[in-house]
Amino acid sequence: MIDPHAPAPHSGVPRSRGEPGRAPLPVKPGTGRFLVLAGVFVCAACGLVYELELVALASYLMGDSVTQASVVLSVMVFAMGLGSLAAKRLRCRAAAGFGMLESLLALVGGCSAMALYAVFAWTGGWGGVWGDGPRYLLVGFSLAIGVLIGAEVPLLMVLIQRIRRQDPGGAVADLFAADYVGALVGGLAFPFVLLPLLGQLTGALLTGVVNAVAGGALVLGLFRRDLSRRGRWLLLVANVTVLAVLAAAWVLVDDFERAARHAMFGAQVRVAVQSEVQEVVLAGGERGRPLDLYLDGRLRVRGDDAARYRADLVDPALRGGPRARVLVIGGGDGIAAREVLRFGGVRRVDVVDTDPEVVRLARRDPGLSALNGRALSDPRVRVVTGDVFGLLRGGGSLGGPYDVVICDLPDPALTSSTKLYSQEFYGLVARVLGERGRVVVHGGSVSGRFWTVAETVRSAGFRVVSYRGRGGGAFVLGGWRAPSPGPVRPIRPDRAYAPSTLVHPRYGSG
Structure with a gap:
């Protein structure tokens, strides 16, 4: 009878404990x-x-x-x-x-x-x-x-x-x-x-x-x-x-x-913390130096042009209709909220961000709170942290319907941001938007990717206007009706970026 546990002849399997040529092991x-x-x-x-x-x-x-x-x-x-x-x-x-x-x-x-x-x-x-x-x-x-x-x-x-x-x-x-x-x-x-x-x-x-x-x-x-x-x-x-x-x-x-x-961000690094979401670095913001905010190594806020960028993002949307209730998605630094509060008639601003650490710094860091004008301490502002998709799906956990939704998000070129530029995302935004509501999105620079963003917003049922900001960025303004963004520079796609070439089976464009 053949032992099933015995090695095959010439199999090269070493001898076990107790066999000649092998020292015994110290344990069983x-x-x-x-x-x-x-x-x-x-x-x-x-x-x-x-x-x-x-x-x-x-x-x-x-x-x-x-x-x-x-x-x-x-x-x-x-x-x-x-x-x-x-x-x-x-x-x-x-x-x-x-x-x-x-x-x-x-x-x-x-x-x-x-x-x-x-x-x-x-x-x-x-x-x-x-x-x-x-x-x-x-x-x-x-x-x-x-x-x-x-x-x-x-x-x-x-x-x-x-x-x-x-x-x-x-x-x-x-x-x-x-x-x-x-x-x-x-x-x-x-x-x-x-x-x-x-x-x-x-x-x-x-x-x-x-x-x-x-x-x-x-x-x-x-x-x-x-x-x-x-x-x-x-x-x-x-x-x-x-x-x-x-x-x-x-x-x-x-x-x-x-x-x-210091080698990566400069000698003025003041704060560097690893939150549960990302690494947050603040540089400058003291003695007249402009403040820079880096998230996972990428520049998110540059103090000397932050106000201009947020104005390009916020102003056209708020000038185009009612603005009593505003939702800011991704604006945990408080700068977009500060720009919103400049307008009369704003009664409530809900800010949704994924990272509580960014919100904490926006409230307590002297440089960042000065840059945002302490907007997050305004009684009209309510801050909610958590998964943006989950909060939008919940709907009731926010304060909608909103007159304006401002998507103050990372650049669409980042893979981690892709889902926040998807058709599903804008579909959820549509659910919390009022009858005359508008949504505005930063689309990066004018390129094929920008027109992908514009087409994705359109695929969610919005009528859109694409415009260029004073700082050189490109933005998409959408609404249930044709939006009136005011004195901005509308831009149209070149033939190379014709909308018909940008349809994506899942995201509506891509």
């Missing part, structure tokens, strides 16, 4: 198997955190989250295949190879965020095919981390067979189960624990520490008898060195972030 086989699977779980969680860290930081630094995620994921998956092939040469020394592999992965993955941030802050663009230095580094780290992660499973397969021989299918199933559950935990820990509590750089460093400790403890604790005395000392020194580097980086990370922000 069941305990050893559990420890290996626990190591797989921890290493998988760390690997996914490195991956998400690169995606998040690249999106923050370079924009276009879809492109950055595609680059990181595709390169990393390709590199994992290369790593699996390369690990075949290490199977005869699986314990030593896995230990050194985890030390290197902890160092590379833990320091990747700081290195990418430093290159972006202090070198800017390098030119070339990718356009700048951070993209080269992003691809390099994705390759390196992918190769190291891909090399883990073949070595772990040898180690788990070292403990107790079993059929290869069962061993693979056990390893992948622990690997996938670990990836789930790492994927949830990054956005809900590491990022909000520690930030991107410190979170990556902590992950590297956990990775180094888990890998070193597994090999030096469970498989130390498979290593020579010299091999044990080399692995111990490697792990201690990696932990020392990560600890030193952890101590210096605050000074590093401060210096990097």
